Amino acid sequence: MLPPVILAAIVFLLSTCCVGALLLAVLHPRLAAASTLDRRLALISVPTRPAGLKGNVPEEARRKRSVEETLREADEKLSARAKRGTKPSLSVRLRQAELGWSKRTYYLVCAVVGLAAMLLIGATGFGAIPAVGFGLSSGLLLPHLYVSFRRNRRFKRFAKEFPNAVDVIVRGIKAGLPLVDCLKIIATDAQEPVKGEFRTLVQDQTLGLPLADAVQRLPKRMPLPEARFFAIVIAIQSQTGGSLSEALGNLSKVLRERKKMQAKIKAMSAEAKSSAGIIGALPLIVCSLVYLTSPSYMGLLFVTFTGNVVLVASALWMLIGVLVMRKMINFEM
DSSP states (O other): OOOHHHHHHHHHHHHHHHHHHHHHHHHOOOOOOOOOOOTHHHHHHSOOOOTTOOSOHHHHHHHHHHHHHHHHHHHHHHHHHHHHTOOOOHHHHHHHTTOOOOHHHHHHHHHHHHHHHHHHHHHTTOOHHHHHHHHHHHHHHHHHHHHHHHHHHHHHHHHHHHHHHHHHHHHHHHTTOOHHHHHHHHHHHSOTTHHHHHHHHHHHHHTTOOHHHHHHTHHHHSOOHHHHHHHHHHHHHHHHOOOHHHHHHHHHHHHHHHHHHHHHHHHHTHHHHHHHHHHHHHHHHHHHHHHHHOHHHHHHHHHSHHHHHHHHHHHHHHHHHHHHHHHHHOOOO
16 A cells, blocks of 8 residues: 555646646637738739839739739638637548547547546546546547647648649649649649648549639648648639749748748747746656655645645646746747
C-alpha cells in the first residue's frame, strides 16, 4: 500500500489533470480566424504595365475595377463568415482528417476511451470521483485531439505540396494546354492530399459544375490561405480574363515566400518557446526537489484542506499562464 502522502499527491495530480482537460475540451477555441486579404492579391491578379506603354487604357481600367469588385466580394464573404463564428462540423472535420468515421462511430470511440480510462483509474484504487472525472475528460479530449492532429497534419502536407501543383499548372498553360487538362495532370500524378483534392475538383467540373464554382469549393474542403488565394485567382481570371500563367506564377512566388517567412518565424520563436517550456516546467521541478529533500514540509500541501486549495489554485494559474504564453509565441500567417 502506498504511503498516504504519495497517494494524496497522485490523487491531486489526477484531479488537476481532469480539471485541466475538461477546461481545455470546453474552452479550446476552434474558430478559424479569417485571413485578411492584402494587396498581394492585386499583384497576383493584375500584371503591372510597363512605364510609357499607352494602349487600351479603358480596357485596363475596366479589368482593374472588375478585380477590385471580386476582391471586395471575397473580403465581404470572409468577414461575414468570421462574424457568424462558423466552425467546421464534426462530419467535415472527420473528412478533413481522412477518417472514415461517422458521427456514431466517433461518439462510440469517445465512450470506449472514457470507459477504458475510468476502469484503469478505478482499478488503481484512487476512488470513484477521480475515476469518473478522468474518464469524462479522457473521453471528451483524447478523440478530439486525435482528429485535430490528423487534420492539421493533412493541412501541412497540402500546404507543402501545393506550390509544386501551381507550378505544374503554370508550365502546362505556357505549353499550350487547357487549364482543365493541367488540373487532370495534378489529379493523376501529384502527391496526396493535393492529388485527392484536385481529383474531387476535376470530378465536380466533369459533372457539369463551372470550373470557377468547382474551384471555389476547394477552400471549403481545405480551409487554408493557399487554397483561398488559388480560388480567388481563378475567379478573377474567369471574370476579367488576362494572363492566367502570369497570375499563377505570381501566386506560386507568394506561396513560396510565405513558406520562407514561416520558417524564419519558427526559427526566431524557437528561443521564446524554449523559455516558455522552462518557465512552465520550473515550478514542478522545484516542488519535486523540495519534496525529496523535505517531505514533511511539502506534505502539508497534500494532507490538509488549505494545502489542497493552494495546489489547485496554483495549478489553475499555471495552466492559464501556459496557455497565455502559448498564444503569445504562436504566430499564424
